[in-house]
Amino acid sequence: MQIMRKILFIIAVFIAEVSLGQSNALKLNLDEDGTTYIKGSVRTMFWARYMDMNPGTTINNELVNNDVDFSIRRLRIAIQSQITPKLYFYSLMGGNNINSRSEKDWKMGVLDLNVEYEFAEEFSLGIGKHAWDGLSRNLVRSSASLMALDAPLFSLLSVNMNDDVGRGFGIWSKGQIGKFDYILSLKKPTPYGVAAQEGVTGYALNSPKLRSSAYVKYEFLDNESNKTAYSGGAGTYLGKKKILNLGAGYLFEPEMTSRLVNNEEVYYDFKNWAVEIFYDTPLNTDKATALTCYLGYFNTDFGLDYIRNVGANGYTSGGTSFNGSGTAFPMMGTGDIVFFQFGYLLPKDLLGKKKFNGQLQPNIAIQQSYFDALDDAATVVDLGVNWYFKGHTNKLTLGYQSRPIFNENTLGEIKETDRKGMFALQYQIVIN
Numbered sequence: 001m002q003i004m005r006k007i008l009f010i011i012a013v014f015i016a017e018v019s020l021g022q023s024n025a026l027k028l029n030l031d032e033d034g035t036t037y038i039k040g041s042v043r044t045m046f047w048a049r050y051m052d053m054n055p056g057t058t059i060n061n062e063l064v065n066n067d068v069d070f071s072i073r074r075l076r077i078a079i080q081s082q083i084t085p086k087l088y089f090y091s092l093m094g095g096n097n098i099n100s101r102s103e104k105d106w107k108m109g110v111l112d113l114n115v116e117y118e119f120a121e122e123f124s125l126g127i128g129k130h131a132w133d134g135l136s137r138n139l140v141r142s143s144a145s146l147m148a149l150d151a152p153l154f155s156l157l158s159v160n161m162n163d164d165v166g167r168g169f170g171i172w173s174k175g176q177i178g179k180f181d182y183i184l185s186l187k188k189p190t191p192y193g194v195a196a197q198e199g200v201t202g203y204a205l206n207s208p209k210l211r212s213s214a215y216v217k218y219e220f221l222d223n224e225s226n227k228t229a230y231s232g233g234a235g236t237y238l239g240k241k242k243i244l245n246l247g248a249g250y251l252f253e254p255e256m257t258s259r260l261v262n263n264e265e266v267y268y269d270f271k272n273w274a275v276e277i278f279y280d281t282p283l284n285t286d287k288a289t290a291l292t293c294y295l296g297y298f299n300t301d302f303g304l305d306y307i308r309n310v311g312a313n314g315y316t317s318g319g320t321s322f323n324g325s326g327t328a329f330p331m332m333g334t335g336d337i338v339f340f341q342f343g344y345l346l347p348k349d350l351l352g353k354k355k356f357n358g359q360l361q362p363n364i365a366i367q368q369s370y371f372d373a374l375d376d377a378a379t380v381v382d383l384g385v386n387w388y389f390k391g392h393t394n395k396l397t398l399g400y401q402s403r404p405i406f407n408e409n410t411l412g413e414i415k416e417t418d419r420k421g422m423f424a425l426q427y428q429i430v431i432n
Helices: 004-022
Strands: 027-029 037-052 057-059 064-083 087-099 109-120 123-130 168-178 179-188 211-219 243-261 264-284 289-301 305-309 329-333 333-344 359-371 378-388 394-408 414-431
Touching: 329 359, 329 378, 329 394
Parallel strands: none
Antiparallel strands: 027 037, 037 064, 037 414, 064 087, 087 109, 109 123, 123 168, 168 179, 179 211, 211 243, 243 264, 264 289, 289 333, 305 329, 333 359, 359 378, 378 394, 394 414
C-alpha cells in the first residue's frame, strides 16, 4: 500500500509539472523535436444502470427482481516514455468495477508494466507484464475507443481466472512488414485452479504451462498503429482513417483445464482460433459521417462441455437459473461464436450547429454462441448510441442489452427459457 501511495504521488507531481509547463498537455518532450518524450493520461468510465435481474438474484440475502446502480466501470492511469528512439516504456495502473460491493476494499493495481526495443519497423521485442495476445483484435483492443457500451468480453477468454484482467507476465514480438501486421506472444499464466470434479470441466490445479498466441492481419487501406497493445484495436475511428483489415490468430495453453472421468483426472488443452474482418471509413467528409463494421468467427475449446457465466460489473449473489445471479449469462465456453458489430456516425450538423453539440453514432452488436454445453444457441444483442462531444475523450453512451436466460429441463437439456434486459448510461472522460 505504501508503494502504491508513492507511485500515485509521483504521478500527481508529474501531471502537475507537465500541465504547468506544457499548456495543460500531459506530455514533456525530452529533446527538441519530440522524438523522445514522457507523457501521461487519465481515463474514467462512469456507469448508471437499470437491470432486470436473473431469477433468484439476491442482495444482502434479499430477493431482488430489478435494481438501479451507479459505479466506475474503468479507471486507467498511464505513463509512457519514448526513452530513446528505439527504447519504449509503458505502464498502466487502475482497475475495473468500483461498485457498491467493491468500493470499500477496491485497490488500484498495476495492469501493464513493460519495456520494448524496436530493432526495425519489421521487428520489435518486449518484456514485462503486458496485454499483447494473438487470436483477435478484440483481445488486444482499446477500451478507450469502444463503439458499443462495453467490450466483447467473451474474447477475454480466461479473464481474471489465470490472468489479471487479460494481462500477464511474458515476452512478445511484433512488427509491420508492408501491409502485414503481426504479433507473437508468450505468457506464463497465474497459478489458479479448483479441485477436479466428476463430469465438470474447470481450471486445473496444476503448474500452469506457457501460453502462446499469434495474430496476423493484412491492412488493405490505411495501416493501424501498433505502438502499444491498445493502439491498433480501436472499436471505431470516427472517420479519421480508412481501414479494411482481414485478420486471423490462435491462442494455445496445454493442460489448462481438467475434470474427473470415473474418478481419474483428465486434462484438456486450451485451443482457440479466429478469423475476422474490420472495416472503418469516412463517408461524407463535409458532414463527417462514417461507417464501422466488424465480423468475427471464433472457435474456442476449453475442454469437454466447459461453460462460464459472466456478468460485467456485478455486485449480487444467489441465482436460481443456469445463468447465476445479476446480469450474468453464458459468455465463454467450448464451441463456436460469431460476433457482429455495426455503427453509423451521423452528420455533425444534424440539428444545426447552434442547437446540437457533437455527433451521434447509433450502433448494434450481436454475439451468437453455439456452446457444446447448451442445447440452444445463446444470442446476446447490444443496442446503443454514442454522443461524442469531443471524440472518444468526452462522450456519453446509452446502451441496452438483451440476454438469454437458460434453465435445465427434466430431460437434462439446458435451454433458453426467458430473456432479460439492462439499460446503461456511460460517461467517458480522458485527460491526456
